[in-house]
Amino acid sequence: MVELMVKRLLLLILIASIWTAAGCARRQPPVAGPAAPPPGPPPAAAPAPPPRPAERVEEALPVPAEPLAEDEIARRTLDELNRDSPFKPVFFGLDSAELDEAGRSIVTANAGLLKKYPAWVITIEGHCDERGTAEYNLALGERRAAAVRTYLVSLGLAPDRIRIVSYGKEFPFDPGHTDAAWAKNRRAHFVITSK
Amino acid sequence: MHWALGLVGAVAGAVVLAAGPAPQEPAPTPPPQQPSEIAVVISGDPGTPPRYAVPDFVAMNPEAAEIAKSIAQVLWNDLAYEREFYMIPRDTYATVPAARTADQIAFPAWSELGADAVAFGSVQRTGATVRIEFRxxxxxxxxxxxxxxxxxxxxxxxxxxHTIADEIHQQQRALRGVARTKLTFSSDRNRERIVGGVQDRDVKEIYISDYDGANVRRITTNRQLNLTPVWSPDARAIAYTSYRRGYPDLFVALIYQGVQQEPTKGGTQNWLPMFSPDGTRIVFTSSRDGNPELYIVNRDGSGLRRVTNHPAIDTTPTWSPTGTQIAFTSDRAGQPQIYIVGADGLNLRRLTTAESYADRPTWSPAPFNEIAFAARTGPGYDIKVYDLAGGVTRQITFGEGSNESPAYAPNGRHLAFTSTRSGRTQVFTIGRDGRGARQVTRDGSNYTPAWSN
Structure with missing residues (x-):
């Protein structure tokens, strides 16, 4: 009850502040106000400039558009499951989205687990190491996740149980800058999204 | 908007000055030398740039003291940035008597210091109102x-x-300065972690700052992954990639209205938006048809159209200044390379042939006709520029850290990019000739900059 009231109060304050900010912005004149005489006597060394309106210098302030994200308490048990995942990650070669033999055997093992728990829906995250560019890696991670999904489907899993997402090089598993760290970061990571 | 205001102001300034002893051409072209005319454009010694001095502004009342001192340094920095003038270091002005009014300016002393031009400014502050007189x-x-x-x-x-600097550049050099432009970038500086993630993952939000890194403001507050912001041509909106729904999608923030638009809403994965030069369309990468391809959509979400169609990756699009062509990255030849295609999907051609890996093409504004990109040059990347007229590539950075994500300034004379040269990934700016690198961000790590008009 108290929490609800606090929430409503905060919402009111937010609306009021947005309304006030919008109102102020509207009330501002577009350019200069009326001309004002320059302070002090005109300097002698230079030709006296005729009086001119002072130019108004101003800028608007950005207003955040979104409310804060709400807590995702409902997913906590899944989080616990995912933090100690029964799925093994699949690793890739440099600049590559191809599953090698080791990769295929990991996907096969993960497929067995998915068949054992038919209610589970998963998201396969594609990740890259820092040796690719930020932009291209977003697509490469997608290709990695898609390669895993394609193989899972070929093993008989329903495509609608498998979502994919790429995080490029945004979330390295190992923040190091060594071959060993990079090898760990070029991965497809299995996340259970519902069960 | 500020730019338009400044242009009008600068022209008005020139006109009023021309109302002096004799009629005169508009700045900056020097008029034919006639004894009765005042030259508006200040020149240096033959073959050298004019030498400028910017002493502290005069505080007309005690409340103005802080502003008077600080903005002279900002003006000095702004004027130094375009490298059109030789800026006399401000710590050498001690020999010149300070002037309280313009008629006290010690011209012989400034002349002795080698100055061709000297700034004189005064600041009055009444409550929250500031009045500045500048000459x-x-x-x-x-x-x-x-x-x-x-x-x-x-x-x-x-x-x-910033306003004064832009107007001086316009009047003295017919140059569109960038002092009032802004940067946008993605940053983990608020050091928050994504809630409910499978591992500890940093939030990245979208920020804006002035071109020099001052005046940082946060644009997004969703505590998820937000990447690759770009400005609309009117600099009032930012399009970016956000994972707030668990997958990448495009969002457009009208940053001065607090309004958000979703031109590609509907469950498909979309990323790397770029506004068309007229601001009406967005080109982006999407895997909606099963593979990363380029698409164009109107800003209101209508008129979706596919541009590329190839089983390889097509991504990272950028518009040509006329809006008729798109440069992008494709790995259809094996490794990522830069290609150009018509906005209608026709006339594809490959641009980079000597690079092992190239990404993030960014097309320069006119009058330059070049495409900057990040090229693998060893363990990391460097910024290179492909000159479309001459077909030659020049290098901008040379292995100081890894350098990625180039973005042109609206006057084409500078590039923003990210570099690891000072440790974590930070935004830098550099001249298009590779000179004058400046670090813009220092807080947290900062990524994928874009430069406003």
Whole structure:
């Protein structure tokens, strides 16, 4: 009850502040106000400039558009499951989205687990190491996740149980800058999204 | 908007100055030399740039002291940035008596210091209202060549210096300065972690700052992954990639209205938006048809159209300044390379042939006709520029850290990019000739900059 009231109060304050900010912005004149005489006597060394309106210098302030994200308490048990995942990650070669033999055997093992728990829906995250560019890696991670999904489907899993997402090089598993760290970061990571 | 305001102001300044002893051409072209005319454009010794001095502004009352001191340094920095003038270091002005009014300016002392031009500014502060009087003097003729008053609030005093700098560049050099432009970038500086993730993952939010890194403001507050922001041509909206729904999708923030738009809403994965030069369309990468391809959509979400169609990756699009062509990255030849295709999907051609890996093409504004990109040059990347007229590539950075994500300034004379040269990934700017690198961000790690008009 108290929490609800606090929430409503905060919402009111937010609306009021947005309304006030919008109102102020509207009330501002577009350019200069009326001309004002320059302070002090005109300097002698230079030709006296005729009086001119002072130019108004101003800028608007950005207003955040979104409310804060709400807590995702409902997913906590899944989080616990995912933090100690029964799925093994699949690793890739440099600049590559191809599953090698080791990769295929990991996907096969993960497929067995998915068949054992038919209610589970998963998201396969594609990740890259820092040796690719930020932009291209977003697509490469997608290709990695898609390669895993394609193989899972070929093993008989329903495509609608498998979502994919790429995080490029945004979330390295190992923040190091060594071959060993990079090898760990070029991965497809299995996340259970519902069960 | 500020730019338009500044242009009008600069022209007005020139016109009023021309109302002096004799009629005159508009700045900056020097008029034919006639004895009765005042030269508006200040020149240096033959073959050298004019030498400028910017002493502290005069505080007309004690409340103005702080602003008077700080904005002179900002103006000095702004004028130094375009490298059109030789800026005399401000710590060498001690020999010159300070002037309280313009008629006290010690021209012989400035002349002795080698100054061709000297700035004189005064600041008055009444409550939250600031009034600034500014003049630029030709030291040789002792004539004022630029004179203007400004007023506004004390919310961001740097903006007065930026405005003056842009107007001086316009009047003296017919140059569109960038002092009032802004950067946008993605940053983990708020050090928050994504809630409910499978591992500890940093939040990245979208921020804006002035071109020099000052005046940082946060644009997004969703505590998820937000990447690759770009400005609309009117600099009032930012399009970006956000994972707030668990997958990448495009969002457009109208940053001065607090309004958000979703031009590609509907469950498909979309990323790397780029506004068309007229601001009506967005080109982006999407895997909606099963593979990363380029698409164009109207800003209101209508008129979706596919541009590329190839089983390889097509991504990272950028528009040509005319909006008729798109440069992008494709790995259809094996490794990522830069290609150009018509906005209608026709006339594909490969641009980079000598690189092992190239990404993030960004097309320069006119009058330059070049495409900057990040090229693998060893363990990391460097910024290179492909000249479309000559077909030659030049290198901008040379292995100081890894350098990625180039973005042109609206006047084409500078590039923003990210570099690891100082440790974590930070935004830098650099001249298109590779000179004058400046670190813009220092807080947290900062990524994928874009430069406003």
């Amino acid at each position: 630029l003097f030709n030291v040789r003729t002792r004539q004022s060549v630029f004179s203007k008053e400004y007023t506004g609030t004390d919310a961001n005093p740097r903006l007065y210096a």
